[in-house]
Amino acid sequence: MHRIYDLDRFGIVCIEDFNAGAMENKGLTTYNVSCILAHKDSSTDGRFKHVNSVIGHEYFHNWSGNRVTLRDWFEITLKEGFTNLREQLFSEHCYSETVERISEVNFLKSYQFPEDSSPLAHSIRPETIESVDNLYTVTVYEKGAEVIRMMKTILGDELFVKGTDHYFSKFDGKAVTSEDFREALSEASGIDLSQFRVWYEQKGTPSLEVVKNYYCKEKNAYIIVVKQIVPEQDNEKKMPYPIPIKFNLVGVESKKDLVPKSEEILLLKDFEQEFVIKGINENGVLSFLRDFSAPVSVKDFLSKEEILHLFKYDSNLYQKWEAVQRVFRDEIIRAYKSKAKQVTLEEDTKKCLECLVDTVDDYEYLAMALSLPTFQMRIRRVLTEMLEQTLSPGVREIAASCQIKL
Incomplete structure (x- = not known):
């Protein structure tokens, strides 16, 4: 997607009180100073990244x-x-x-x-x-x-x-x-x-449910059945979304990816669909929706042991991060349910974290992986747990304040 800029000069004007981040006028882009100025002595890495992305965004608008x-x-x-x-x-x-x-x-x-x-x-x-x-x-x-x-x-x-x-x-x-x-x-x-x-x-976030996933040794195949749930629409018939699902199987014994990269995308086009992955010679743990290949929510279907297996051996760093976040969320929920004053990680989780630190040398990634889930993610998960037990007015009030539809 490399495109040549057609003018001899890329014009920029900075305004301190501009009421937007930037605006891509042809030949003269307008920026709020907060989106274009940064200094190595006073600005964070995040600020430099933000400036870089905003300038790139407006340039690409050409x-x-x-x-x-x-x-x-x-x-x-x-x-x-x-x-x-x-x-x-x-x-x-x-x-x-x-x-x-x-x-x-x-x-x-x-x-x-x-x-x-x-x-x-x-x-x-x-x-x-x-x-x-x-x-x-x-x-x-x-x-x-x-x-x-x-x-x-x-x-x-x-x-x-x-x-x-x-x-x-x-x-x-x-x-x-x-x-x-x-x-x-x-x-x-x-x-x-x-x-x-x-x-x-259509509006709303579709959700996916892995109805079945199992290894069939007789056929040397792994079977995955996926269902999509489409939110209610306004007086319209709901239609299934096309959803590309990047996936792989992490071998239980080999600890390696079992599916070639050329075949690691499933295209869900119906409300429910069965996928048969052939040529699989051992059981594996399903690494599902790698790199968040679609803007959907996924109903939990993995056991803690399977999550920890992905945590340790998944070759996809995004999936490792997702596994870490799920473990952290579960630990927070466990502490909430037991009314503990602090979260104490279980021993197997600690070992996985140590393994992650020892095997990954991207320190920016490690800092992100070892950070707790965002407040929005924590509160939504906690509310989900609470809703299984009660729909009291207090819960509804909290949900409304977080823009969560019950």
């Missing part, structure tokens, strides 16, 4: 927003979601890919998921609005980026770049729609992406 623009305001997720993805990929290239992905997922789960489960839930391309300002939401930006990332996952890097090059060439100087974008990707890749319109039309 093509995804300016040279190829929108037919109308309702298509804003095409401009902002696509550019947000380009910004994310740029940051992943500049820094630790896994750390950046974890940061993106943390933000999505902490802010976009609550919006999706609140009265403010809307699709990434709303059909009606009260004012244009209502279109600038985390759903339009963050979920919009995730939807295009899913298409990239299905196509693969090479075909996705081929598709975006075709899109920019075909529509240079024109005003387009999200359908034009998807069709351009399909034309260049030969892969039908038409079902993705569901992501643009």
